[in-house]
Each structure stands twice: as C-alpha cells, then as structure tokens.
Amino acid sequence: MKRDVWHELLDYETYDLVARAYAMRHGRKANKRLILSITSNFNQAREFFLSAEKAALSVRPLLLYYGVLCLSRALVLMLTRGGSEAAMKPSHGLATQKWKETIADQNMKNIGDLKVEMCSGTLNELILAIENKSYLKHATSGVNYCQGYSVPRIGETIKFSNLLATFPNLAREYEAWAGGGIPTYVITKLDVKPESCCVYVKKGKASKECLVNAFVTEEVLENRDSYMLTMKHENIFLTQLFDGSFGNIGDVCIAKPISANCKLALLPSFYCVSYYLGMLVRYFPSVWMSLSSVKTGDAIFPLLSQLLCLIHDQYPVLILEFLNSPYEFENGKN
Numbered sequence: 001m002k003r004d005v006w007h008e009l010l011d012y013e014t015y016d017l018v019a020r021a022y023a024m025r026h027g028r029k030a031n032k033r034l035i036l037s038i039t040s041n042f043n044q045a046r047e048f049f050l051s052a053e054k055a056a057l058s059v060r061p062l063l064l065y066y067g068v069l070c071l072s073r074a075l076v077l078m079l080t081r082g083g084s085e086a087a088m089k090p091s092h093g094l095a096t097q098k099w100k101e102t103i104a105d106q107n108m109k110n111i112g113d114l115k116v117e118m119c120s121g122t123l124n125e126l127i128l129a130i131e132n133k134s135y136l137k138h139a140t141s142g143v144n145y146c147q148g149y150s151v152p153r154i155g156e157t158i159k160f161s162n163l164l165a166t167f168p169n170l171a172r173e174y175e176a177w178a179g180g181g182i183p184t185y186v187i188t189k190l191d192v193k194p195e196s197c198c199v200y201v202k203k204g205k206a207s208k209e210c211l212v213n214a215f216v217t218e219e220v221l222e223n224r225d226s227y228m229l230t231m232k233h234e235n236i237f238l239t240q241l242f243d244g245s246f247g248n249i250g251d252v253c254i255a256k257p258i259s260a261n262c263k264l265a266l267l268p269s270f271y272c273v274s275y276y277l278g279m280l281v282r283y284f285p286s287v288w289m290s291l292s293s294v295k296t297g298d299a300i301f302p303l304l305s306q307l308l309c310l311i312h313d314q315y316p317v318l319i320l321e322f323l324n325s326p327y328e329f330e331n332g333k334n
Contacts, residue, residue, distance in 0.1 A: 037085035041074035065278025093123025108297030112161035137250030149263035173303035183214035
C-alpha cells in the first residue's frame with residue numbers, strides 16, 4: 001500500500017477537514033449525516049485495501065473490489081453538490097451476463113469472453129460525478145491534462161478482453177496471454193484544434209499500417225521521427241501508462257476504446273476490472289483458484305496478477321487526483 005497516498009486520504013476520514021473541503025468545493029455546508037457518510041466510506045476503503053494487501057490470493061480481489069467500491073461512493077458524495085448516501089443506489093452499476101455458461105466446466109480459456117452490462121448504480125453515479133473524465137500525466141509526475149468522453153448509455157455491454165486492452169501497463173502480459181499485442185501507443189505530442197486533434201506517435205513503436213488499421217483517423221502523415229494522426233474529437237481515446245519510461249513520470253497513450261459507443265475514463269475502467277475480479281472470486285471461486293494452479297488455460301494468470309497490483313497501487317491515487325481538482329490548466333491558466 002502506498003502510505004503517502006493514504007496519508008493524504010486520511011484527511012477525508014476527519015469531520016473538520018471534510019466539512020472544510022466540501023464547503024470550499026460547493027460553496028455550501030455539508031450536513032452532519034453527509035460528512036459521516038463520506039468519512040465512513042473512506043475509512044472502510046482504507047481497511048479493505050489494507051486487508052487485501054495481507055489477504056490470501058483466494059479472497060484478495062474481493063476485498064480489493066469492496067475497497068474500490070467504498071472509495072468510489074466516497075468520491076461521488078464529495079463531488080455531488082447536495083448528494084446523500086440515502087439517495088445513492090445500492091447496486092454496483094454492473095450486472096454479469098451468462099458467466100455460468102461462458103466458463104462452464106471451469107473453462108479458463110474463456111475468461112476473456114466474460115461480459116457485463118451497465119445498469120443503474122455506483123458505476124453510473126461515478127461516471128456522472130467525474131463527467132467521465134480522465135486526469136492524465138504527460139511526461140510529468142503530476143496531472144497536466146484531462147480528457148472527457150460522452151457518458152455511455154445504460155445497457156451498454158462490456159467484454160472483459162476489450163476492457164483489458166485499454167490498459168497499456170498490461171501490454172506484455174496481454175500479448176503473452178492472447179497471442180497478440182494491444183494497440184496502445186505512447187504519444188509525444190497532442191495538438192487540440194476546434195474541429196480535430198493531431199496526435200503524434202513516435203516511430204519504432206508503431207507502423208503507419210498498424211495506426212491506420214487501429215484507429216479511426218482522417219489521415220496519417222509521416223515525418224522524420226513520428227507519425228501524425230488527425231482525428232475527430234469523438235474518435236480519440238487516451239489512457240495512461242503509469243510509471244512509464246522514467247520511473248514515476250507518466251506517459252499518455254492513444255488506445256482503442258472498449259467499443260465505439262463505450263469510452264470509459266480511467267476511474268470507471270478500473271472500477272469495472274475490479275468488479276470483474278471480485279465477482280469471479282465471489283461466485284466462481286473454483287475457477288479463480290484454478291488460475292493460480294498449473295493447469296491448461298492458466299496463461300491469463302500473470303495478467304490478472306499484474307492487474308491486481310495496478311488496482312491496488314493506482315486507484316487511490318486516481319481518487320486523490322479528483323479530490324485535488326480542479327487544476328489550473330482547466331481554468332486556462334496554463
């Protein structure tokens with residue numbers, strides 16, 4: 001557990017500091033019940049993350065998901081003016097689709113085919129609270145850019161393998177499991193224009209043919225050391241490579257979204273993968289435990305193991321970035 005992050009989040013387990021932060025953000029006082037709801041969720045989240053860190057693999061993903069759920073609900077309450085815990089829906093915001101049939105007879109090879117459906121609940125409330133926006137770190141250790149997307153409709157289906165392919169930190173494990181790479185490329189520059197964006201991708205990591213096949217572009221131009229992709233705003237999807245080429249310096253990547261109709265920002269993407277792992281452990285424990293054994297179909301295990309580490313390390317950081325928002329560049333000061 002990254003103690004420095006949780007030390008900062010500890011502010012949100014105190015009555016006085018939450019009351020002050022809420023008033024500064026919304027220009028109004030929070031009532032006692034709301035403050036207690038926020039502090040309680042942050043407190044439970046910390047305990048779940050700490051328990052997950054110490055727990056056996058058989059239950060770790062479930063504890064981690066409950067921690068993610070608590071952090072998400074706490075953030076929604078902090079960001080929503082006049083919200084309340086009683087007004088939040090008790091459901092997760094996702095529903096499994098035919099998982100029993102997909103992984104019948106412990107068919108671990110089909111785990112990538114698992115699907116969930118978006119519904120009313122915490123996920124949708126989180127998406128609305130953050131405006132389906134990602135805070136990103138481009139060649140820096142601090143947030144210096146944001147990218148927002150339209151809100152996916154209720155009823156949208158998410159396939160696990162498509163969701164996993166939006167995480168560049170999983171590229172090596174994904175290729176070893178699926179036998180093919182994921183189309184995520186570190187960008188060197190991004191020019192935002194009124195009608196379109198120009199995305200620059202360094203040569204060597206991508207070919208012009210790969211970029212044309214992977215992304216919906218108006219054109220791909222080649223210069224001495226990079227390719228320039230001209231894309232309409234609605235077609236661009238950016239994600240984060242955490243701890244990139246230079247330690248804790250982040251890299252922004254262009255990637256394929258889950259689908260043309262479903263672009264999820266970083267926080268809801270993490271929420272979804274955590275839900276997948278938590279529900280797999282909760283309702284299909286024998287399948288989960290088989291993944292860590294030496295059996296046919298276990299090639300996905302290194303990927304899922306890395307994913308657990310990614311959720312554990314990055315989700316609290318992403319939550320804190322929204323609590324520290326808005327940033328100067330959002331007000332046109334940078």
